[in-house]
Amino acid sequence: MAKTRLAWLLTLLSTHCFFSVLAVVLKTNNNSPWTNEFDKIELSCLIESISTINPRIEWKKITNDGPSYVYFDKKISGDLEKRAVIREPATLLITNATRSDTAKYRCEVTAVDDQKSFDEIVIDLVVRVKPVVPKCSVPKSVPFGKSAELSCVEEEGFPKSQYQWFKNREEIPNDPKISSKFSNSSYTLNIDTGTLRFIAVRKEDAGEYFCRAKNDAGHAECPSQMMEVYDLDVMGIVMGVVVVVIVLLCIAVGICCAYYKRGYFSSPKQTGNNYKVPAKGDGVDYVRTEDEGDFRHKSSFVI
Numbered sequence: 001m002a003k004t005r006l007a008w009l010l011t012l013l014s015t016h017c018f019f020s021v022l023a024v025v026l027k028t029n030n031n032s033p034w035t036n037e038f039d040k041i042e043l044s045c046l047i048e049s050i051s052t053i054n055p056r057i058e059w060k061k062i063t064n065d066g067p068s069y070v071y072f073d074k075k076i077s078g079d080l081e082k083r084a085v086i087r088e089p090a091t092l093l094i095t096n097a098t099r100s101d102t103a104k105y106r107c108e109v110t111a112v113d114d115q116k117s118f119d120e121i122v123i124d125l126v127v128r129v130k131p132v133v134p135k136c137s138v139p140k141s142v143p144f145g146k147s148a149e150l151s152c153v154e155e156e157g158f159p160k161s162q163y164q165w166f167k168n169r170e171e172i173p174n175d176p177k178i179s180s181k182f183s184n185s186s187y188t189l190n191i192d193t194g195t196l197r198f199i200a201v202r203k204e205d206a207g208e209y210f211c212r213a214k215n216d217a218g219h220a221e222c223p224s225q226m227m228e229v230y231d232l233d234v235m236g237i238v239m240g241v242v243v244v245v246i247v248l249l250c251i252a253v254g255i256c257c258a259y260y261k262r263g264y265f266s267s268p269k270q271t272g273n274n275y276k277v278p279a280k281g282d283g284v285d286y287v288r289t290e291d292e293g294d295f296r297h298k299s300s301f302v303i
């Protein structure tokens with residue numbers, strides 16, 4: 001009885017061992033690797049256990065459009081063709097990553113001679129992209145007390161860029177209240193959109209501004225631009241308006257006078273059909289042309 005039990009136990013044990021040996025099992029060093037664009041990156045797929053001599057190894061790239069082959073029939077295919085190699089036994093090495101490589105990749109190994117003949121492992125690759133020089137817009141000149149908006153946009157960076165603003169080469173804190181230097185300023189800064197908004201500018205807000213876009217891969221800055229703040233002086237405006245009104249009045253009076261004179265003096269001219277005759281008769285100025293002579297004649301008459 002004891003013997004049969006022992007035999008049964010041994011059989012169970014050996015069966016268990018048999019199954020665990022004849023199974024393909026994969027593992028990875030890193031299932032969420034990242035690299036910067038144009039660098040190399042390894043998508044590790046290690047075979048922990050296998051009995052099959054010549055297993056079938058495949059890599060698929062999984063995007064929103066579904067899976068596509070990266071490594072199939074012992075060849076790298078598709079977009080990665082010239083940029084990747086397989087490192088024994090099943091690791092995929094991308095030699096020059098591009099931003100479009102950001103995706104999930106699946107390493108699949110089929111081992112026909114193993115009891116458990118299939119295993120797969122998914123690796124989530126992120127290719128980081130440095131920001132490019134952001135597009136910045138800084139108003140040149142803002143009236144005192146008015147609002148102002150400075151914007152900074154950069155769209156290449158991956159992960160998405162965050163933004164910092166600098167005034168006179170000094171970083172502007174996210175919250176003006178935490179800084180003694182900026183505590184009286186009325187701005188709000190959105191580091192995700194890059195917008196620096198002043199509710200009411202002060203004289204002290206004038207200065208050289210630039211913005212930096214940054215992410216894990218690097219950063220880039222736009223050239224600094226000057227923002228000036230000018231006074232909207234009420235007295236100045238009133239004086240300005242008064243001066244403009246006076247000037248307009250003078251012009252109006254001038255035009256009226258001119259009309260009046262022309263109206264008054266055009267009637268005698270119409271009576272004399274030939275104006276050469278009165279011009280010569282007066283002997284005002286024979287050298288001048290007829291028109292000028294006529295004018296001269298009229299003006300001398302006025303004086």
Ligand SMILES: *[C@@H]1O[C@H](CO)[C@@H](O)[C@H](O)[C@H]1NC(C)=O
Nearest residue numbers: 037038039040095096097098
């Ligand atoms: C990687 O690819 C980019 C663009 O295709 C190229 O400009 C660069 O020289 C490549 N780098 C290497 C190390 O091959």
Ligand SMILES: *[C@@H]1O[C@H](CO)[C@@H](O)[C@H](O)[C@H]1NC(C)=O
Nearest residue numbers: 179180181182183184185204
């Ligand atoms: C902020 O305003 C207060 C009150 O007007 C003034 O006493 C203080 O000096 C100002 N601080 C700065 C940094 O300009």
